Amino acid sequence: MLKLLRMTHQREVILHELRLCSHHPTADDLYDRVKTRLPRISLATVYRNLEILSQAGLIKKLTIDGRQKRFDWDPTPHNHIFCMNCQRVDDITCEVPEPLVAVPEQTTGYCILGCRINFFGLCMHCQEYISNKEKGE
């Protein structure tokens, strides 16, 4: 049977703080933010809620390079870009030509349900940082 989702204060704040993020924080990034509003909250609660909310389809758990998983307030399909220097993850808009999802037939028999495109590169901040470092040396 279906479990009822309760909107606890903790859950509400976690969701609210996540929705304020334009980038995609890790669980403990978010823990730090939430702690300024709920100083007694535990990291386990943050993890538990992020898991529950993503199971419920309200948010999305992302697996991208780096040790930790990221969380995205927007569960609808879209693509991401990863900064290879500071590990920041942002949304990226790109026109995916329609054939992309349908094309692959040489697939060892997989039934394909979708795809995501992960870009990688350098965020604006890291580009500046690196070019300044080069000038200085």
Place this chain on the structure above:
Amino acid sequence: MLKLLRMTHQREVILHELRLCSHHPTADDLYDRVKTRLPRISLATVYRNLEILSQAGLIKKLTIDGRQKRFDWDPTPHNHIFCMNCQRVDDITCEVPEPLVAVPEQTTGYCILGCRINFFGLCMHCQEYISNKEKGE
């Protein structure tokens, strides 16, 4: 200064076993395989070698859904598909229309260096398993 890579017996076997894999194993999948040939090898050695070999560009470490990282004997750019049921990861061939990499300009200023496409779905084995389970119920 550059460190010299020694081709130890362990490293050779690890690389050889990885190259026998058509899919993309985790470090401990590979540990199990290698152990049948080198029973005294340690998991730490497997991790250390996979890290060194991927730093050297001989293989590629993959970050895809699931807890563990995967390793790919082929370090050249290509895309993958993930089985949402058994977590198997395979190569996938798909025609990426040229504009894809260049298109995104609405990027918060990222300098884009490349991208990878991750498909997800069900492998042949899991499709059969699931459709049999449905029949049986």
Place this chain on the structure above:
DNA sequence: CTATGTGCAAAGGATTTGCGATAGC
């Protein structure tokens, strides 16, 4: 010969879980 690599055991970092107490609905 000597720097690099190994096995073992222990540490580390991220995430999950058990449990008794708390609080939505």
Place this chain on the structure above:
DNA sequence: GCTATCGCAAATCCTTTGCACATAG
């Protein structure tokens, strides 16, 4: 009041590291 959720501490899982010994080049 019932049950989902909380905070805490401990456990778990994956990966890395320190160290004394071994070995490739």
